[in-house]
Amino acid sequence: SSGINAEWPLRPGELATKLKGLLQEYKQREEHVEKILKQKSLEIQLCETKLAQQAMQGAEDKQKDLTEKRNLLEEYVKEKKKNELLVEQEQELRNQLSLYTEKFEEFQKTLTRSNDVFATFKQEMNKMSKTIKKLEKDNQTWKSKHDQSSKSMFTMAEELRNSKTKNDKLEKLCRALQIENKNCRQQIEKITSEDVK
Numbered sequence: 001s002s003g004i005n006a007e008w009p010l011r012p013g014e015l016a017t018k019l020k021g022l023l024q025e026y027k028q029r030e031e032h033v034e035k036i037l038k039q040k041s042l043e044i045q046l047c048e049t050k051l052a053q054q055a056m057q058g059a060e061d062k063q064k065d066l067t068e069k070r071n072l073l074e075e076y077v078k079e080k081k082k083n084e085l086l087v088e089q090e091q092e093l094r095n096q097l098s099l100y101t102e103k104f105e106e107f108q109k110t111l112t113r114s115n116d117v118f119a120t121f122k123q124e125m126n127k128m129s130k131t132i133k134k135l136e137k138d139n140q141t142w143k144s145k146h147d148q149s150s151k152s153m154f155t156m157a158e159e160l161r162n163s164k165t166k167n168d169k170l171e172k173l174c175r176a177l178q179i180e181n182k183n184c185r186q187q188i189e190k191i192t193s194e195d196v197k
Helices: 002-007 012-110 115-196
Strands: none
Touching (some): 012 115
16 A cells, blocks of 8 residues: 555556556555465375374274283283292202202111111212202293393383374474464464555
């Protein structure tokens, strides 16, 4: 409107041409702004869709992780109880072996046993030694399973933290796009208000 005042007075034909040019310029500007708004709207929709998908996937992954952790915990408790029982049995057998060894040494010093009695006693000791070796092997197997379970739980915890970090980034990006869209609309309203005046 300031350009019209500067060149006033104009003849009717010139005024019509001037107004037509201003209307064309305003229409082009409005179309350009509308394209920008549509683009920003699509970006926000895409961001919200990705965020929703990520949230849904995150919820599924979280439920899966919780189930796996619960199973691992149950297995861990079961194996721990089994290991405690094995340790108790191993200690009991060691105590028995120690007792038999003491008796054997005592008998060897104070008594003369027949070859049959000695052979039977030695056989018992060998049998007990084999049992202890088997228990030690079972105990080592449990320790390996326990270490593997601990590693699996640590890995799942890391994946869960990474998933949460991705969700936080998408939420920040979506909020930033919404603020930018709001600012664009305010600028358009301001421009439109000035052109109307």
